[in-house]
Amino acid sequence: MIYAENILLCIAIPFLVSVLFLRGEVRRYVSAFLLGMGMCLVAAYISGFLSLVAHLEQNDASIFLSPMVEELIKLLPLLFFLVLLEPEEHDFIMLAVAIGAGFSTFENCCYILSFGAESITYIMIRGLAVGVMHIVSLLALSIWLIFVKRFHVFSFPAIIGGLSIAMSFHALYNLLVSEPGVTRAIGYLLPLLTAICLYPLYRRLQISQK
Amino acid sequence: MNLDAFLDLLRALVLLVVFIGTLRLILSRQNPLRLVFFELAIASIMLSDFYWLVYDLLRPGVRMPFAANEIAEWAMFLLLGACLATLHPIHFSLAKKELLGTTIFTIGNVALWIAWSGEWLQDILTGIVLAYFLYALIISIKEEAAYGTRNWCALAISCAVLLSAQAAIFFVPETLQKPLDYACYALLFLASAMFIAKAIYALIRERNASKIVCYAFAAFAWNVITLYMSSDYFYTAAMILSAICFVLMFLAARREAVAS
Numbered sequence: 001m002i003y004a005e006n007i008l009l010c011i012a013i014p015f016l017v018s019v020l021f022l023r024g025e026v027r028r029y030v031s032a033f034l035l036g037m038g039m040c041l042v043a044a045y046i047s048g049f050l051s052l053v054a055h056l057e058q059n060d061a062s063i064f065l066s067p068m069v070e071e072l073i074k075l076l077p078l079l080f081f082l083v084l085l086e087p088e089e090h091d092f093i094m095l096a097v098a099i100g101a102g103f104s105t106f107e108n109c110c111y112i113l114s115f116g117a118e119s120i121t122y123i124m125i126r127g128l129a130v131g132v133m134h135i136v137s138l139l140a141l142s143i144w145l146i147f148v149k150r151f152h153v154f155s156f157p158a159i160i161g162g163l164s165i166a167m168s169f170h171a172l173y174n175l176l177v178s179e180p181g182v183t184r185a186i187g188y189l190l191p192l193l194t195a196i197c198l199y200p201l202y203r204r205l206q207i208s209q210k
Numbered sequence: 211m212n213l214d215a216f217l218d219l220l221r222a223l224v225l226l227v228v229f230i231g232t233l234r235l236i237l238s239r240q241n242p243l244r245l246v247f248f249e250l251a252i253a254s255i256m257l258s259d260f261y262w263l264v265y266d267l268l269r270p271g272v273r274m275p276f277a278a279n280e281i282a283e284w285a286m287f288l289l290l291g292a293c294l295a296t297l298h299p300i301h302f303s304l305a306k307k308e309l310l311g312t313t314i315f316t317i318g319n320v321a322l323w324i325a326w327s328g329e330w331l332q333d334i335l336t337g338i339v340l341a342y343f344l345y346a347l348i349i350s351i352k353e354e355a356a357y358g359t360r361n362w363c364a365l366a367i368s369c370a371v372l373l374s375a376q377a378a379i380f381f382v383p384e385t386l387q388k389p390l391d392y393a394c395y396a397l398l399f400l401a402s403a404m405f406i407a408k409a410i411y412a413l414i415r416e417r418n419a420s421k422i423v424c425y426a427f428a429a430f431a432w433n434v435i436t437l438y439m440s441s442d443y444f445y446t447a448a449m450i451l452s453a454i455c456f457v458l459m460f461l462a463a464r465r466e467a468v469a470s
Contacts, residue, residue: 064274067278153292157295161250161285168279179268
């Protein structure tokens with residue numbers, strides 16, 4: 001049992017103080033990073049509640065439930081920014097990456113406190129796999145949202161379609177890493193490979209910058 | 211490896227080829243909007259197949275508490291619907307009768323799925339996204355005048371007979387259940403063969419690329435209905451037909467992209 005709210009407070013306070021002394025893009029990045037950590041806590045609350053209601057064990061909840069809840073919760077601030085604030089494409093991508101980074105950082109912190117950090121190999125794998133996975137899924141989703149907005153097809157089916165793919169990708173990752181062996185190794189490689197595939201797409205989209 | 215897993219793998223490989231083919235098309239186009247929607251739909255069903263394969267490999271025989279791969283199938287319906295909606299946006303005034311018929315048919319299907327599986331939430335959500343795809347398809351068919359009055363009538367009668375016969379299976383005596391079930395399968399697969407034949411014929415002879423898209427997507431839509439109503443060997447046959455439908459949809463999308 002860990003006290004996730006206390007951990008969040010402990011990590012967030014220095015960031016909050018630093019935000020007061022920052023300006024411009026860096027300030028936005030740190031704020032979005034904090035938002036990502038907060039979203040991780042909200043997702044954990046909702047997943048916990050739903051797994052209790054559905055009588056799911058911890059392993060089943062992480063395979064079947066968490067991907068849906070986490071991807072949905074991560075999408076909400078992105079949609080908020082895109083619909084209400086209409087940021088520049090470059091700023092929007094930055095926000096998505098920062099939220100993903102905050103989300104995975106907080107998740108990793110809680111994981112390390114729960115299960116220890118003795119094995120540097122395992123910690124590196126966790127950082128490279130889960131850490132990258134949240135950023136990659138949110139980055140892909142933000143690129144998709146920019147694409148549909150650019151082509152004036154920003155519609156409910158397009159948003160939900162993109163979200164569902166992110167959920168499926170996350171669910172596949174969680175399933176692959178749930179059992180030891182070759183599948184786990186493939187699972188750990190999946191986010192990194194996706195990040196490599198996304199890079200040329202990101203370059204091709206020619207994200208506009210002020 | 212069991213037959214279902216083998217078929218999933220086979221279909222996933224076909225989808226991979228379609229995915230790569232569509233990607234190449236996207237990279238060679240200036241305005242690849244429709245192709246991107248199609249590509250993502252293919253990616254989502256591929257994810258669903260891979261998920262099912264991995265699940266079957268890691269947890270053979272264990273029932274999923276929640277079929278996470280169904281989310282990818284919902285994504286596929288939404289994205290294919292959105293793909294068609296870029297061709298002709300959905301306006302309910304354009305095809306009132308047809309859309310009413312589609313709504314009734316979808317509700318009937320959802321009721322049957324619930325009766326068979328008992329999974330209310332998943333079946334209702336699947337029905338909603340399938341209805342969106344069918345609406346987009348019906349509007350496109352109507353706008354392109356792909357079907358004549360005789361085709362619409364044949365389709366309406368087939369749907370009505372199918373739903374009535376499937377519902378009747380719950381109420382008729384046991385001796386009649388099997389023949390009725392086989393009659394439904396005969397109707398489903400005969401219509402599937404006709405839809406696929408029409409799409410292939412259109413690919414060879416039809417000049418209007420948008421019409422070809424309509425025929426290929428209609429073949430896929432009927433295949434989905436067939437797949438969701440089948441079990442055992444019939445499910446296997448429907449899976450093989452679905453791989454064919456994906457190839458047909460790709461060929462139609464390619465023709466449309468080249469023409470536009």
